[in-house]
Amino acid sequence: MKILITGATGLIGQELTNQLLQENHIVHYLTTTPFKSHRRQNYFGFNWNPKTGKIDENCIQGVDVIVHLAGASIAEKWTPYYKNELHDSRIQSADLLFQLLSKTPNQVKHFISASGTAIYPDSDSALYDEEAIASDDSFLGDLVQKWEASADQFKSLHIKVTKMRTGIVFSNKKGALREMIKPIKMFVGTGFGSGKQLQSWIHIKDIARMYSFVIQNQVEGVVNAVAPIPVSNQELTSIIAKRLHRPLFLPNLPRSFMKMVLGEMHILLFNNKNVVPKKVVNLGFKFDYPTAEIALSHLIK
Numbered sequence: 188m189k190i191l192i193t194g195a196t197g198l199i200g201q202e203l204t205n206q207l208l209q210e211n212h213i214v215h216y217l218t219t220t221p222f223k224s225h226r227r228q229n230y231f232g233f234n235w236n237p238k239t240g241k242i243d244e245n246c247i248q249g250v251d252v253i254v255h256l257a258g259a260s261i262a263e264k265w266t267p268y269y270k271n272e273l274h275d276s277r278i279q280s281a282d283l284l285f286q287l288l289s290k291t292p293n294q295v296k297h298f299i300s301a302s303g304t305a306i307y308p309d310s311d312s313a314l315y316d317e318e319a320i321a322s323d324d325s326f327l328g329d330l331v332q333k334w335e336a337s338a339d340q341f342k343s344l345h346i347k348v349t350k351m352r353t354g355i356v357f358s359n360k361k362g363a364l365r366e367m368i369k370p371i372k373m374f375v376g377t378g379f380g381s382g383k384q385l386q387s388w389i390h391i392k393d394i395a396r397m398y399s400f401v402i403q404n405q406v407e408g409v410v411n412a413v414a415p416i417p418v419s420n421q422e423l424t425s426i427i428a429k430r431l432h433r434p435l436f437l438p439n440l441p442r443s444f445m446k447m448v449l450g451e452m453h454i455l456l457f458n459n460k461n462v463v464p465k466k467v468v469n470l471g472f473k474f475d476y477p478t479a480e481i482a483l484s485h486l487i488k
């Protein structure tokens with residue numbers, strides 16, 4: 188198959204590209220960063236700029252599936268300007284692809300968009316599978332709903348649509364896990380709040396395999412892209428400390444303090460939700476890293 192990826196140069200995109208190339212697919216990718224645009228066997232970069240509406244229309248030639256991963260990082264301070272950036276980088280870019288497909292003859296059959304578990308409201312008791320009512324009213328919850336709506340517009344072109352509601356991706360190259368490791372390594376690691384809040388996560392290799400599974404099996408609709416067993420904040424901090432042979436002696440940092448330091452973004456540390464990957468498990472997907480203990484023993488040596 189020929190697969191067009193946006194955001195292919197990022198954390199998930201790089202792993203997914205390797206996975207798809209190993210499976211002998213052809214990868215086209217769109218990048219906003221011209222120097223990242225390369226061409227080699229089965230791997231072809233094209234330039235775009237969703238802000239100005241520019242896109243190299245050749246990117247779509249012969250493409251069967253689009254994977255839309257592009258988006259500004261949520262790990263930057265959420266100023267009003269940056270909130271627009273978070274929105275536009277995901278939604279203007281999806282709109283630009285939609286316009287291209289609407290006016291250009293093509294053979295795209297499947298549009299797969301990244302999404303986030305932030306769409307589910309916090310809960311001590313709910314178990315969120317893909318049929319759960321999802322409408323968290325935080326900034327991030329609202330953003331994810333708009334992001335998913337921008338993916339759903341592709342249905343009007345008779346294209347299958349999938350939304351990958353992704354938990355925190357664990358990788359040793361980039362992302363949240365690396366940020367969690369840093370203070371623990373420096374002997375100042377600690378949990379947050381009660382530490383009981385459940386965090387949904389997934390190993391980088393499993394998410395790449397899950398995208399590939401969704402492509403192969405033409406899985407449609409919402410997919411919870413999380414490991415089967417969430418981890419509490421306290422448990423996660425303890426596993427990392429154990430892997431790094433570091434003690435944890437500081438008290439957990441309270442929510443009010445983290446709100447002062449991070450502003451609205453502090454919710455990322457205190458979110459509490461139990462999300463389950465029911466759809467892919469029922470379809471036969473097998474996790475290589477089902478528990479945080481197994482994932483972290485692979486990632487932290």
Ligand SMILES: NC(=O)c1ccc[n+]([C@@H]2O[C@H](COP(=O)([O-])OP(=O)(O)OC[C@H]3O[C@@H](n4cnc5c(N)ncnc54)[C@H](OP(=O)(O)O)[C@@H]3O)[C@@H](O)[C@H]2O)c1
Nearest residue numbers: 194196197198199218219220257258259276301353355356
């Ligand atoms: N990693 C996670 O824990 C996680 C969890 C939940 C959801 N997700 C979502 O999954 C997607 C991929 O995540 P990731 O961790 O791989 O992200 P990432 O490493 O930050 O990479 C995202 C890519 O998007 C492109 N991009 C960045 N800013 C952009 C902008 N303003 N306009 C258009 N494109 C822009 C960049 O590619 P170019 O420079 O090549 O254009 C970048 O490499 C994101 O949408 C993210 O929100 C990730």
